[in-house]
Amino acid sequence: xxxxxxxxxxxxxxxAFSVRNNAENDQTKFDFSRTERSGRxxxxxxxxxxxxxxxxxxxxxxxxxxVPWGNMYEFSITGALAFSGAYLFALKKYKLRWLGLPxxxxxxxxxxxxxxxxxxxxxxxVPALKSTWLAIHVSAAIVSGGVFLLANAVAATYLILDRxxxxxxxxxxxxxxxxxEVLDQLSYRLVAFVFPLWTFAVIAGAIWAESAWGRxxxxxxxxxxxxxxWVAYAAYLHARVTIGWRGRRAAWLCLFAGSTFLFNYVYVNxxxxxxHTYSGL
Amino acid sequence: MSITPELxxxxxxxxxxxxxxxxxxxxILLLLLGVAAIPGSIFPQRSQNPMKVQEFFTNNPQLAxxxxxxxxxxxxxxxxxxxxxxxxxxxxVGCVLPRTLEHLKAIGxxxxxxxxxxxxxxxxNDLDQNPSxxxxxxxxxxxxxxxxxREANSISAEKGYLRETGNLLFHLSLLLIxxxxxxxxxxxxxxxxxxxxxxxxxxxxxxYDNITFGKFQREGSLIPFSLNITNFVATYDPATxxxxxxxxxxxxxxxxxxxxxxxxxxxxxxxTFASTKIYLQANGYSPVVTVRHKSGKVxxxxxxxxxxxxxxxxxxxxxxxxxxxxxxGFVATFLPTADRSAARGAFSxxxxxxxxxxxxxxxxxxxxxxxxxxxxxxRINTSKMTRIGLKALALNQSYDxxxxxxxxxxxxxxxxxxxxxxxxxxxxxxxxLLAVLGLLISLFTRQRRIWVKIxxxxxxxxxxxNGVPGLKEEVEALVKxxxx
Numbered sequence: 001x002x003x004x005x006x007x008x009x010x011x012x013x014x015x016a017f018s019v020r021n022n023a024e025n026d027q028t029k030f031d032f033s034r035t036e037r038s039g040r041x042x043x044x045x046x047x048x049x050x051x052x053x054x055x056x057x058x059x060x061x062x063x064x065x066x067v068p069w070g071n072m073y074e075f076s077i078t079g080a081l082a083f084s085g086a087y088l089f090a091l092k093k094y095k096l097r098w099l100g101l102p103x104x105x106x107x108x109x110x111x112x113x114x115x116x117x118x119x120x121x122x123x124x125x126v127p128a129l130k131s132t133w134l135a136i137h138v139s140a141a142i143v144s145g146g147v148f149l150l151a152n153a154v155a156a157t158y159l160i161l162d163r164x165x166x167x168x169x170x171x172x173x174x175x176x177x178x179x180x181e182v183l184d185q186l187s188y189r190l191v192a193f194v195f196p197l198w199t200f201a202v203i204a205g206a207i208w209a210e211s212a213w214g215r216x217x218x219x220x221x222x223x224x225x226x227x228x229x230w231v232a233y234a235a236y237l238h239a240r241v242t243i244g245w246r247g248r249r250a251a252w253l254c255l256f257a258g259s260t261f262l263f264n265y266v267y268v269n270x271x272x273x274x275x276h277t278y279s280g281l
Numbered sequence: 282m283s284i285t286p287e288l289x290x291x292x293x294x295x296x297x298x299x300x301x302x303x304x305x306x307x308x309i310l311l312l313l314l315g316v317a318a319i320p321g322s323i324f325p326q327r328s329q330n331p332m333k334v335q336e337f338f339t340n341n342p343q344l345a346x347x348x349x350x351x352x353x354x355x356x357x358x359x360x361x362x363x364x365x366x367x368x369x370x371x372x373x374v375g376c377v378l379p380r381t382l383e384h385l386k387a388i389g390x391x392x393x394x395x396x397x398x399x400x401x402x403x404x405x406n407d408l409d410q411n412p413s414x415x416x417x418x419x420x421x422x423x424x425x426x427x428x429x430x431r432e433a434n435s436i437s438a439e440k441g442y443l444r445e446t447g448n449l450l451f452h453l454s455l456l457l458i459x460x461x462x463x464x465x466x467x468x469x470x471x472x473x474x475x476x477x478x479x480x481x482x483x484x485x486x487x488x489y490d491n492i493t494f495g496k497f498q499r500e501g502s503l504i505p506f507s508l509n510i511t512n513f514v515a516t517y518d519p520a521t522x523x524x525x526x527x528x529x530x531x532x533x534x535x536x537x538x539x540x541x542x543x544x545x546x547x548x549x550x551x552x553t554f555a556s557t558k559i560y561l562q563a564n565g566y567s568p569v570v571t572v573r574h575k576s577g578k579v580x581x582x583x584x585x586x587x588x589x590x591x592x593x594x595x596x597x598x599x600x601x602x603x604x605x606x607x608x609x610g611f612v613a614t615f616l617p618t619a620d621r622s623a624a625r626g627a628f629s630x631x632x633x634x635x636x637x638x639x640x641x642x643x644x645x646x647x648x649x650x651x652x653x654x655x656x657x658x659x660r661i662n663t664s665k666m667t668r669i670g671l672k673a674l675a676l677n678q679s680y681d682x683x684x685x686x687x688x689x690x691x692x693x694x695x696x697x698x699x700x701x702x703x704x705x706x707x708x709x710x711x712x713x714l715l716a717v718l719g720l721l722i723s724l725f726t727r728q729r730r731i732w733v734k735i736x737x738x739x740x741x742x743x744x745x746x747n748g749v750p751g752l753k754e755e756v757e758a759l760v761k762x763x764x765x
Contacts, residue, residue: 124518124525127548196720203713212549214471214560214699216706217462218329219357221322231315235308242304260315268322 042100043091050088053081053111069138070125072269076114078139079265080107082146086190090150094186098177102153133208140201141226144194145261148233151190152258155251158183162248184247187254188240195233202226222276225264232257301368302375310369317365321356324348328355370459377452384445391430392439395732402732402742404756410738414763418733418741421762425755427731435734440727441746447722454719457712465705467495470503472700477567477584477693482508483537484700498702504554506535511543513694515564517632522592524632529561529696546698556704563697565589565596568615568639569690572602580604580685584693587615588659593629599661600687601648608648609684610661614640615692627673636675639689643670643682727751731759739763 057078061068068074087103090096125134162180164170170177178186205226210216217223236253239245245253268276300306325333334354338345345354352359399405408414418436422429427438472492476482484503486492494500509532516526527548532541535554546552552559567584574580580602587598600611618631619638627640646666649656656662670682674689728746733739741760745752 123521123523127524127527130526130547131549133549192724196717196724199720200717203717206713207710208549210706211551212560214551214558214562214701215703216709219318219321219326220329224318224322228315228318231311231318235311235315238304238308238311243308 042104043097046084046091046100046104047088049107050081050084053077053084057081064123066125067135067138069134069142070123070129071118071120073114073118073120075138075142075265075269076110076118078142079145080110080114082142083107083110083149084146086143086146086150090186090190095178099150099153099157102157103150106149106153128212131208131212133204133211137201137204137208140197140204144198144201145265147190147194148198148229148258148261151187151194152255154183154187154190155254155258158187158251159248159255162251180247184250187251191233191236191254191257195237198230198233202230220276221268222264225260225268229257229260229264232260298375301372304376307369307372307376310365310372314365314369317362318356320353324353324356326354326356328357366459370456373452373456377449377456380445381449381453384442384449387442387445392428392437392730394430395432395435395437395734399732399734399740399742402744404741404743404753406741406756406760408739408741408760408763410735411763412735414735414739415733417763418759421759422731434736435732437730437732439730441729444723444726444728444746447719447724447726449719451716451719451723454712454716457715458709461705461708461712463705464708465495465703467497469701469703469705470494470498471702473562473697474700475586475695475697476508476510477586477695478510478513479693480510482510482698489700492700503702504535504557505537506533506554507537508533508559508698509541510696513564513696515632515694522632527561527564556706557700557702560699560701561696562699563589565695566594566615566617566634567693567695568598568613568637569692570600570611570639571688571690572600572605572609572685573688574605574685575683584695586658586695587613591629592632593618594632595629598659599657601650601658601661603648603650605684607645607684608650608666609682610644610648610663610666611687612642612644612661612663616640617692634692637689637692639674641670641672641674641680641687642668643672643680643687645669645684729755731756733759733763 057068057074060074060077064070069078084103084107087096087099091099157177158180161170161174161177161183164174165180177183205223206216209218209220209223232253236250236257239253240250325337327334337354348354352361356362396402415431415434415436419429419431422436422438425440427440428442430437470492472486472489474482474489482488484506486500486503510529511532512528512530514526514528515524517523518525529546531544531546531552533544533552534541544552546559546561548561551561565587566589567586569584570581571579572581581600581604585598585600587596589596594617596615596617598613598615600613602609602611614627616627616629616638617633618629618635619627620630621627627638644661644663644666646663649662649665669684670680672680672682674680674687676689676691679686679688729743729752730746731741731743731752733741741756741763743752743756
């Protein structure tokens with residue numbers, strides 16, 4: 001079953017590669033009318049890859065007889081799934097295809113790292129993880145993470161375009177990208193949409209910690225950084241809604257908040273100490 | 282010219298208050314709180330891992346002393362961290378309470394008057410004159426649950442008051458969480474006890490290995506229950522040696538002496554007595570040994586708690602026998618499933634007891650128990666002792682070390698129970714859930730106003746308070762109705 005799963009991932013990656021190639025075609029040839037088709041193929045491939053990855057995650061769960069969120073390999077593949085899912089969702093709603101290239105690269109890097117460095121054969125859960133809260137807490141955290149990172153990608157695009165526009169008119173390849181205001185609004189909307197979910201993820205974690213560790217909050221490194229991420233996004237929302245920050249400053253704050261999330265995931269899982277480290281990654 | 286000192290002081294206080302409750306300062310405090318939390322995740326914390334802090338002191342004594350002065354090892358109870366969050370919460374109160382009062386007043390109130398120049402608003406529409414427009418508009422707005430204020434020749438309508446309700450609910454819930462944390466730490470208690478299978482625990486302060494009480498919690502307020510540790514089973518995955526399940530069976534009686542009930546404690550399902558919960562935190566092995574004096578008299582007998590060192594439960598400990606002359610101490614390692622390799626020597630290859638060994642080094646001399654310095658029960662200070670023997674014992678084997686003999690009789694499992702009383706946590710939970718509810722309401726409610734005004738023409742316009750889309754469609758729908 002595990003081999004089957006790996007095969008699935010190999011496939012998913014292969015497909016994702018073709019997405020990247022297609023997307024690149026889009027950008028090297030500036031005549032968009034001619035590359036419209038390859039862009040569409042890219043989106044279709046992205047959807048197909050999403051379905052395959054979804055199946056892969058499901059099979060991983062089946063092969064381990066549990067929810068597939070027990071170690072960092074599994075978090076990474078599910079995170080990549082959530083990230084591309086968030087992209088596909090927003091793609092339909094906000095005409096986001098211009099983001100296909102960075103999204104597919106990010107997903108590829110994540111999956112690549114997961115398969116090569118983080119892979120562990122599927123194994124049963126340690127007793128501390130045996131709880132219904134695993135499914136609730138981790139899925140909420142992963143979905144929030146996927147959307148936060150998408151908001152980050154949008155904010156980064158904003159900053160890059162902002163810099164370019166400062167120097168003069170947009171070059172040909174950037175013409176297809178949306179206006180700065182649209183980017184600004186989009187990253188805010190993504191954050192505002194998912195902030196309650198993140199709050200819920202933290203609270204679900206606290207409820208679980210109460211039943212597993214005897215306290216609902218203990219400033220464990222993972223908890224601390226989840227708190228920092230929460231505070232950073234809360235500051236972002238206040239800055240926007242109440243003080244009226246827009247544009248560059250808001251984008252930087254958004255990037256900062258998103259990077260605290262990434263830092264939490266990478267640093268605390270790999271080099272950190274504390275109670276959130278399980279089964280050696 | 283000069284202001285009297287009192288006025289100056291009052292003015293100053295007022296200025297401070299205005300600053301503190303301003304959004305800018307709140308934002309700075311919020312970010313500051315995030316930044317201030319960082320050192321606690323980098324440096325070891327006394328509240329979590331006092332051993333690591335000790336280690337840090339041994340490795341960098343100079344640096345550690347300096348860091349300790351600024352409470353780097355107690356970040357979350359340090360004055361500077363507390364100062365930030367208290368200021369933040371004062372700022373929150375100063376901001377949220379007036380707004381709550383205002384909002385309560387607004388609940389029954391009518392929407393504000395129609396502004397003079399509607400063409401400055403969003404989605405402004407000019408329609409042909411029609412005297413019945415106001416009636417049609419009022420009907421439509423009321424049908425769509427707008428709050429309507431009808432004047433002689435204008436309508437002002439508003440919808441989405443819940444947004445502010447949600448917003449205030451969210452912030453008030455945060456206050457509730459803070460209060461809950463305070464209640465928990467002032468009126469709670471938290472302790473740990475290590476117990477061998479077969480032992481009995483009575484919930485009094487002396488039964489604990491360590492216990493801390495909140496400032497206002499009295500020692501006599503512990504719930505009078507007792508636990509008999511009847512059985513403990515750990516199961517492991519044979520492929521990875523990782524634990525798959527821990528199951529502790531106890532006989533609990535509450536109050537002590539009442540009819541005991543059999544209860545199961547697992548890692549994610551603690552045993553509950555009112556606001557007190559009993560958690561299974563750790564487990565290990567206690568080898569059972571009998572030590573005899575060379576005369577044949579038994580000088581020590583029973584299980585000794587050893588500390589696990591790795592995933593296969595290689596455990597180390599100390600057996601101290603002060604009732605012999607000279608005093609005898611055994612520095613020992615317990616291997617649940619013994620194995621050997623050239624590189625590692627003797628080690629444990631599986632966490633369950635399949636082929637146990639007890640590795641002993643025997644020391645004779647002065648254990649130093651009377652020196653008054655507290656000693657670890659897991660270690661022996663061998664500075665005033667000499668080693669008189671080395672031996673690996675299999676089950677039921679004995680070793681004669683001249684002064685006497687030691688027999689490896691068997692083993693028992695021990696469990697570390699954490700017993701926590703936190704009367705505040707239900708409030709914290711309520712606060713957390715209300716906070717999410719408030720957030721959802723405030724972030725997904727659209728607050729907007731629509732105006733209709735009749736002069737020589739009919740004007741329609743709107744205003745979306747937080748820029749959420751949808752108002753345009755609404756105004757268009759109204760305009761369509763007005764056009765008939």
